[in-house]
Amino acid sequence: xxxxxxxxxxxxxxxxxxxxxxxxxxxxxxxxxxxxxxxxxxxxxxxxxxxxxxxxxxxxxxxxxxxxxxxxxxxxxxxxxxxxxxxxxxxxxxxxxxxxxxxxxxxxxxxxxxxxxxxxxxxxxxxxxxxxxxxxxxxxxxxxxxxxxxxxxxxxxxxxxxxxxxxxxxxxxxxxxxxxxxxxxxxxxxxxxxxxxxxxxxxxxxxxxxxxxxxxxxxxxxxxxxxxxxxxxxxxxxxxxxxxxxxxxxxx
Amino acid sequence: xxxxxxxxxxxxxxxxxxxxxxxxxxxxxxxxxxxxxxxxxxxxxxxxxxxx
Numbered sequence: 231x232x233x234x235x236x237x238x239x240x241x242x243x244x245x246x247x248x249x250x251x252x253x254x255x256x257x258x259x260x261x262x263x264x265x266x267x268x269x270x271x272x273x274x275x276x277x278x279x280x281x282x283x284x285x286x287x288x289x290x291x292x293x294x295x296x297x298x299x300x301x302x303x304x305x306x307x308x309x310x311x312x313x314x315x316x317x318x319x320x321x322x323x324x325x326x327x328x329x330x331x332x333x334x335x336x337x338x339x340x341x342x343x344x345x346x347x348x349x350x351x352x353x354x355x356x357x358x359x360x361x362x363x364x365x366x367x368x369x370x371x372x373x374x375x376x377x378x379x380x381x382x383x384x385x386x387x388x389x390x391x392x393x394x395x396x397x398x399x400x401x402x403x404x405x406x407x408x409x410x411x412x413x414x415x416x417x418x419x420x421x422x423x424x425x426x427x428x429x430x431x432x433x434x435x436x437x438x439x440x441x442x443x444x445x446x447x448x449x450x451x452x453x454x455x456x457x458x459x460x461x462x463x464x465x466x467x468x469x470x471x472x473x474x475x476x477x478x479x480x481x482x
Numbered sequence: 483x484x485x486x487x488x489x490x491x492x493x494x495x496x497x498x499x500x501x502x503x504x505x506x507x508x509x510x511x512x513x514x515x516x517x518x519x520x521x522x523x524x525x526x527x528x529x530x531x532x533x534x
Contacts, residue, residue, distance in 0.1 A: 271483065280486055281485040281486040282486075282492060284485070284492055285491070285492055285496075288496060331502055331506055334502065335498065335499055335502055335503075338498050339495040339499065342491045342492075342498075343491070343495065444503070448506060448510060452510055455514045458514065458517035461521060462517055462520045465521070465529045466524070469524065469529045
């Protein structure tokens with residue numbers, strides 16, 4: 231009996247399946263995110279930070295995605311290097327720019343939250359600096375891939391760099407526990423449960439679900455585009471080969 | 483809606499997220515359409531995949 235990953239290993243089957251589920255995931259994100267925004271803007275202001283805490287409803291989901299998308303890139307890279315799964319590189323390549331975008335959003339929204347809360351847009355502390363390094367790591371993955379013409383080699387080297395870079399995830403996660411930082415410690419995903427009040431926690435979790443659904447939809451679409459891109463390239467190569475064969479036959 | 487003295491920071495954060503996410507969605511949709519058009523052009527010229 232085939233496993234799910236074996237069934238999805240066929241790009242044609244993936245295209246059929248993703249075409250069926252993509253509209254549903256997109257619709258779910260389009261419903262959940264506005265609902266989360268409604269909850270977020272009708273929730274009471276934070277007792278300490280006041281209205282500025284409403285930035286949390288977009289900052290925290292972006293930051294969670296910045297890290298979890300990198301974990302997805304690393305798992306996909308592992309799948310390419312170890313199992314040679316045909317869709318693993320497609321998944322990694324499609325996820326990297328999306329992860330870079332969510333990391334950028336986490337940095338910018340955090341900076342805009344930091345100015346009224348800490349009195350500064352930026353400090354070179356453990357949490358902020360480690361997330362900035364994650365952003366540069368995403369850019370490095372894109373730059374490395376685009377700098378190598380041989381796509382197979384580029385995929386393997388990018389996968390190796392992605393696996394090395396996974397060391398950033400625990401550094402970011404625990405930077406607020408052990409590092410010198412202005413950033414508050416974890417208040418949702420922590421031992422002992424969330425410390426945040428339900429009135430603020432529920433909108434935050436709804437937004438996190440909405441952002442995750444949105445990412446899944448974006449990732450599926452980006453994977454579909456990447457498969458189409460590879461088909462276009464192989465067809466163009468086939469067309470060139472056919473033209474060369476025709477010329478050769480005519481010359482003989 | 484009165485978001486207090488720091489409203490500009492809150493609206494700026496939401497505006498940046500809207501612009502970036504909107505740009506990604508637009509890029510994904512336009513890229514997909516262009517690729518499908520190129521595939522259709524190639525198919526119209528009789529170029530086929532070996533597995534097809």
